[in-house]
Amino acid sequence: MALQQQHATTADPTTDPSAHGEPGTELRLDPGVPVRCRGLRRRYGRGSGAFEAVRGVDLHARAGEMFALLGTNGAGKTSTLEVLEGLARPSAGQVQVLGLDPYTQRRKVRPSIGIMLQEAGFASGTTVRQAGQLWAGTMAAPMPVDEALELVGLAHRRRVEVQNLSGGERRRLDLAMAVLGRPRVLFLDEPTTGLDPESRSATWSLLTQLLESGTCVVLTTHYLEEAERLADRIAIMHEGRIVRTGTLDEVVADEPAAIEFEIAPGSAAAELPALPDLPGARVARRGGRVRIETDLLQDTLARVLTWADGVELPRLQARAASLEQVFLRIAGGGDPITLRDAA
Numbered sequence: 001m002a003l004q005q006q007h008a009t010t011a012d013p014t015t016d017p018s019a020h021g022e023p024g025t026e027l028r029l030d031p032g033v034p035v036r037c038r039g040l041r042r043r044y045g046r047g048s049g050a051f052e053a054v055r056g057v058d059l060h061a062r063a064g065e066m067f068a069l070l071g072t073n074g075a076g077k078t079s080t081l082e083v084l085e086g087l088a089r090p091s092a093g094q095v096q097v098l099g100l101d102p103y104t105q106r107r108k109v110r111p112s113i114g115i116m117l118q119e120a121g122f123a124s125g126t127t128v129r130q131a132g133q134l135w136a137g138t139m140a141a142p143m144p145v146d147e148a149l150e151l152v153g154l155a156h157r158r159r160v161e162v163q164n165l166s167g168g169e170r171r172r173l174d175l176a177m178a179v180l181g182r183p184r185v186l187f188l189d190e191p192t193t194g195l196d197p198e199s200r201s202a203t204w205s206l207l208t209q210l211l212e213s214g215t216c217v218v219l220t221t222h223y224l225e226e227a228e229r230l231a232d233r234i235a236i237m238h239e240g241r242i243v244r245t246g247t248l249d250e251v252v253a254d255e256p257a258a259i260e261f262e263i264a265p266g267s268a269a270a271e272l273p274a275l276p277d278l279p280g281a282r283v284a285r286r287g288g289r290v291r292i293e294t295d296l297l298q299d300t301l302a303r304v305l306t307w308a309d310g311v312e313l314p315r316l317q318a319r320a321a322s323l324e325q326v327f328l329r330i331a332g333g334g335d336p337i338t339l340r341d342a343a
């Protein structure tokens with residue numbers, strides 16, 4: 001079912017507004033950039049036991065855009081999201097959602113945002129439909145509960161008590177609750193964790209519809225494929241800071257493409273002469289596995305195939321730089337060749 005057009009996308013996707021402005025100045029109001037923060041910090045505890053989970057984060061998300069916050073466990077994604085959602089006060093920095101402070105002006109912001117937490121609670125004995133109705137009762141202009149359940153594929157489970165839903169069904173109910181108020185901004189904390197591939201794909205379709213209708217979606221996920229497929233822009237957090245951000249192409253820009261194959265002893269490939277000079281490429285060998293990293297994938301692959309001269313190269317793979325590669329480099333603080341070979 002198509003979602004109604006809720007609001008226009010006013011952002012210019014070709015420019016990076018760095019809508020945060022100059023440090024020390026107030027954040028500008030820009031309707032095309034409903035989510036922004038600058039210098040965001042979040043500290044837990046006090047004194048010598050204090051721990052700073054978010055250490056100066058700048059980000060912005062535009063209307064009609066999916067912004068994916070990625071990172072290792074404990075990187076500070078949920079801590080950041082909770083501040084953007086208005087559930088927690090920042091220790092320092094500026095935060096703006098739809099032009100308002102999501103914490104101090106929560107009552108004004110709340111009707112226009114949808115939130116899906118990692119874990120939500122429902123009163124026991126409540127059916128799926130009742131849970132939706134209770135939630136809809138707190139909203140100014142919710143969509144019909146049955147429509148929201150339909151959107152997440154739970155209409156047939158409307159009479160089931162929430163505690164009897166499977167984990168994946170619970171996750172989909174959480175999503176229905178988050179979209180029930182037709183939010184202009186949707187915050188999703190690991191929305192597809194625990195979903196089977198079909199439900200995950202259905203969730204992706206729903207999110208795509210929401211994006212087309214101009215909703216701004218900010219999500220965290222551990223599924224890099226999800227971010228690669230859906231996100232307009234990505235930020236990778238590590239130890240409380242954003243260490244890479246941009247479009248997928250921008251985030252992977254510094255990573256090389258890779259060609260891999262095997263040369264087993266006694267095979268036809270083992271009879272080949274040494275590899276020729278491969279301009280701009282780096283070759284690593286481990287056992288019989290050859291890995292070539294290159295900035296010129298097509299040119300290097302052509303040279304390798306010419307060199308092989310029709311001899312089969314077992315388990316040949318050639319792939320462009322991936323988000324996983326960037327992620328592993330950041331998470332491991334090292335070289336993906338080493339990480340991959342060690343795995």
Ligand SMILES: Nc1ncnc2c1ncn2[C@@H]1O[C@H](COP(=O)(O)OP(=O)(O)OP(=O)(O)O)[C@@H](O)[C@H]1O
Nearest residue numbers: 044045051053071072073074075076077078079080
């Ligand atoms: N209430 C708290 N008190 C103290 N430390 C906390 C608290 N909540 C979170 N932390 C710490 O803050 C850091 C960031 O946690 P956060 O949940 O934001 O990470 P995350 O990136 O969402 O991780 P994950 O991918 O595992 O969900 C972690 O080291 C965590 O232990």
